[in-house]
Amino acid sequence: MARAATTSDAFNAIAEPRRRDILMLLRDGERAVAELAEDLEMTQPQTSKHLRVLREVGLVQVRGAGKQRLYGLDAEGLRPVHEWTGGFEQFWNGSFDRLDAYVQRLAQYPSTTDRGDTDD
Amino acid sequence: MARAATTSDAFNAIAEPRRRDILMLLRDGERAVAELAEDLEMTQPQTSKHLRVLREVGLVQVRGAGKQRLYGLDAEGLRPVHEWTGGFEQFWNGSFDRLDAYVQRLAQYPSTTDRGDTDD
DNA sequence: GCTTAAATTGCCTATATAGGCATATGATTG
């Protein structure tokens, strides 16, 4: 009855722009919380919370470094998202054209054409 | 103060599993609402609402076909997601190894090694 | 125009945050 938990998977985790920003920053290497907070102009608790979500879905890792805790990227979790969206690649890279669409439509609605009801 | 609107962009739209299911079904061609509802075992209003979100972020298109409304895929909107995640591909396809990580860490924390504080 | 079929929209509830702030927890150093 409510929205899906953002902590459930990578899809939900990266739905939040702030978290995407964090991940992008981490591409350049590990970062301490305070640094991330400063770069992204967020408060420290805010940053910590986002990092927690990212950690729970396995997109980042932490390691203690003195008083600091350095967060590092664990991008493997983004792979499913990349692959899922990749399953639609044919629809935007040109290998999919109107003929494909026509054939697909026939597969589902063969009667549509019988009634001369196609839109083109 | 609240969660980001799921209607804001594709990232949010596909965070919902149901909507991903809908998009996958639509890969095979256009579908009427009732059909989608049946295939996904959802109520029809529920399906309509998800379709509305998908339409608002431009991931699907509609066209009237008699009493029915056929929804079709407009996957172009998934491209940004695919490309964004693709920006992390190096981290899981093997071209990125511990040396890269080491170099990246140095870039951010050169002193870490000076203090003999690395984790390996 | 009325009836029927197919979808959409409105209304209500429960729930999961995101953000702000204060406070607790951890680790380091003297």
Added chain:
DNA sequence: CAATCATATGCCTATATAGGCAATTTAAGC
């Protein structure tokens, strides 16, 4: 152990849904 720096949590509020159901709109057909 006390003091301090760096993070993580707890608590509270506002908000955006997702789901259930009823009612309204849209489109055919008679």
